[in-house]
Amino acid sequence: MQHFFIEPSQAEGEWIRLNGSDVNHMKNVLRMHAGERVTVSDGAGKTYQCVIDSYEDKEAVLKIESQEESSTELPSRxxxxxxxxxxxxxxxxxxxxxxxxxxxxxxxxxxxxxxxxxxxxxxxxxxxxxxxxxxxxxxxxxxxxxxxxxxxxxxxxxxxxxxxxxxxxxxxxxxxxxxxxxxxxxxxxxxxxxxxxxxxxxxxxxxxxxxxxxxxxxxxxxxxxxxxxxxxxxxxxxxxxxxxx
CATH class of the missing domain: 3.40.1280.10 (SPOUT methyltransferase, trefoil knot domain)
Structure with a gap:
């Protein structure tokens, strides 16, 4: 599953609005369509399982299906x-x-x-x-x-x-x-x-x-x-x- 990063402020309620170069990569390189699933991390320890809802202007609109605290980090820094x-x-x-x-x-x-x-x-x-x-x-x-x-x-x-x-x-x-x-x-x-x-x-x-x-x-x-x-x-x-x- 494709994995992307966002700022914590980009996750609002049930939605995430992805922007920047990741949108071009998702849309034109990976050619991902509405209904496909991606993983999104906020860089602060939270990971979201999302589904692509639509593309609007230069943004990808993702619907959050679930979220969890990440288990991929080591327990020590x-x-x-x-x-x-x-x-x-x-x-x-x-x-x-x-x-x-x-x-x-x-x-x-x-x-x-x-x-x-x-x-x-x-x-x-x-x-x-x-x-x-x-x-x-x-x-x-x-x-x-x-x-x-x-x-x-x-x-x-x-x-x-x-x-x-x-x-x-x-x-x-x-x-x-x-x-x-x-x-x-x-x-x-x-x-x-x-x-x-x-x-x-x-x-x-x-x-x-x-x-x-x-x-x-x-x-x-x-x-x-x-x-x-x-x-x-x-x-x-x-x-x-x-x-x-």
Whole structure:
């Protein structure tokens, strides 16, 4: 069933009026007609089962058949703090992390990041990443669209992470799979979790020291060194499996 997003204010009584590019997609690309059913999420946790009633001007009029609280979100909010990677890897990371249940993606400029973005380029990149997040949320049946916030410094990222319950830093120099498993098993549904992933060159020792001082825990993901675009998704997968109700 096709899945669309709206603002909460667009659901009024028994009706939803869908507008914007989704109407063109529904009408001219998917060629959906009156009587066909769609799923609509309001981005705040509610999901509506609807039937297309009609098309009016640039709107699609949907009749709400039922509504429910979404069951597709993880019981914990997971924040991915991703060191800026080279080329277009960030687009792939955003797409897959949304599919795996990340609540928010935070692009972080770290010491060993090759990519350096000025304010104008960073704004354009963020806009592109947010659109990818929206598309991935639709495809995977999410009830919320994870936010990709503006690129920040490592110091700013740590300040944000201090508000979370758990901070994890997969680190190639970390040891102790038993200790890592014990730590992950202690994370329970409802806790907020931050995952810090270094860029291609990894973390500098000073960054690890700063993270530890902020309350982070270094963990190992095994004996193999994972690429930056793999490490975060691996950690998300482990947490998804552990936390999923």
């Amino acid at each position: 997971i924040y991915l703090f991703q060191g800026l990677p080279k080329q277009e890897k960030m687009e792939w990371i955003v797409q897959k992390s949304v599919e795996l249940g990340a609540y928010q993606i935070v692009p972080v400029s770290m010491k060993r990041c090759v990519v350096k973005l000025d304010a104008k380029k960073a704004a354009k990149k963020q806009e592109r990443w947010q659109e990818i997040s929206r598309s991935a949320a639709k495809q995977s049946g999410r009830s919320v669209i994870p936010e990709v916030i503006p690129v920040c410094t490592f110091k700013e990222a740590l300040e944000q992470a201090k508000q979370l319950d758990v901070i994890l830093v997969p680190y190639e120099c970390a040891e102790g799979m038993k200790e890592t498993k014990t730590l992950l098993e202690k994370i329970w549904p409802g806790q907020s979790v931050g995952i810090f992933i270094g860029p291609e060159g990894g973390f500098e020792e000073a960054e690890i020291e700063q993270a530890l001082a902020a309350g982070a825990h270094t963990i190992t993901l095994g004996k193999r060194i994972l690429r930056t675009e793999t490490a975060g998704l691996t950690t998300l997968s482990v947490l998804m499996f552990h936390l999923e109700e």
